[in-house]
Amino acid sequence: MILRFLGHSAFSLLSGSGHRVLIDPYLDGNPQAPVRADQLTADFIILSHAHGDHLGDTIGIAKRCGALVICVAELAGYLAAKGLKTHAMQIGGAHDFPFGRVKFTSAWHGSQTPDGHYAGLAAGILIWMDGVCVYHAGDTGLFYGMKLIGEMNRIDLFIVPIGDNYTMGSDDALKAVELVNPRVVIPMHYNTWPVIAADPEAFAAQVRSMGKECLVLQPGEEIRA
Ligand code: NI
Ligand code: MN
Numbered sequence: 001m002i003l004r005f006l007g008h009s010a011f012s013l014l015s016g017s018g019h020r021v022l023i024d025p026y027l028d029g030n031p032q033a034p035v036r037a038d039q040l041t042a043d044f045i046i047l048s049h050a051h052g053d054h055l056g057d058t059i060g061i062a063k064r065c066g067a068l069v070i071c072v073a074e075l076a077g078y079l080a081a082k083g084l085k086t087h088a089m090q091i092g093g094a095h096d097f098p099f100g101r102v103k104f105t106s107a108w109h110g111s112q113t114p115d116g117h118y119a120g121l122a123a124g125i126l127i128w129m130d131g132v133c134v135y136h137a138g139d140t141g142l143f144y145g146m147k148l149i150g151e152m153n154r155i156d157l158f159i160v161p162i163g164d165n166y167t168m169g170s171d172d173a174l175k176a177v178e179l180v181n182p183r184v185v186i187p188m189h190y191n192t193w194p195v196i197a198a199d200p201e202a203f204a205a206q207v208r209s210m211g212k213e214c215l216v217l218q219p220g221e222e223i224r225a
Contacts, residue, residue: 001130009136012042015129023045104126107138
């Protein structure tokens with residue numbers, strides 16, 4: 001599979017079978033986004049929560065592409081009322097999709113749509129695609145349950161926020177890496193605005209000193225996993 005960083009917390013996954021999956025597609029409001037929303041196509045969109053920097057351009061992309069939006073039930077209800085195709089899930093539940101398996105985990109964070117609607121709980125996302133297990137932690141503070149997630153699943157790619165203020169900062173993210181014990185770490189949710197300024201290379205150096213691989217991806221950069 002091919003994983004591409006689209007800035008902030010947005011990623012695209014392309015499966016070997018050709019399924020196109022977007023996670024948290026916040027593009028047109030993000031000056032660091034490498035593409036505009038109308039340049040992307042998707043078959044599926046997975047959302048960690050409803051804040052504007054995660055819901056992002058979901059409605060436009062999903063309507064144009066007919067993509068299925070996978071998210072917690074309360075947010076799914078909001079999006080279904082706007083005419084989108086949705087698949088409602090909840091934290092702790094997993095489901096098999098044509099591209100692979102998705103399970104939502106807990107995340108310590110809030111969730112509300114940009115126009116003020118209740119959107120259920122914020123989540124982290126586990127995705128199994130082509131034999132690779134990705135843990136996109138969403139927006140979250142550090143929590144000890146990450147150890148359980150790491151023990152029960154062999155995490156290949158751990159995508160973790162480091163920007164502080166709204167989520168974990170780098171020091172807590174290092175502890176998260178220790179708890180999850182993944183193969184590879186990818187930092188996200190930093191430097192989009194001054195309040196979440198962080199040094200991903202300093203974080204990466206600390207991760208590497210723990211004997212783990214860390215990839216600092218530039219917006220638009222992709223890796224084969
Ligand atoms: Ni948020
Ligand atoms: Mn956020």
